[in-house]
Amino acid sequence: FSRKIIDRLSLVAPVIFEFSLTRTFQLLSSCGCFIGNDSGIGHIAGISGIPTVVCFGPTDPSVYCPVGPKVKTFRFEEADFSQPSSHAVEQVSRAALKLLSS
Secondary structure: OOHHHHHHHHOOOOOOOOOOHHHHHHHHOOOOOEEEEOOHHHHHHHHOOOOEEEEEOOOOHHHHOOOOOOEEEEEOOOHHHHOOOHHHHHHHHHHHHHHHHO
């Protein structure tokens, strides 16, 4: 992400990057929910049983979906990653809340 996007995200929640995989897993294990893009961290979160919402762009979630007991995926257009629509944000938020309440 660009510095501008990181700064915007950090207004809402802590933005953490450049951690080792061990430190990342330690951090994930204390999370109530993981929301992220199609990445290795999303797969680690899903298989660990952490409620996980993964947003896909050009890759196909039916092929690359993380496995786990509480995983929800969405496929969005590339533009939604740089300029998220309120509808996309609402979809992801509702999915996270549903996973947290189950």
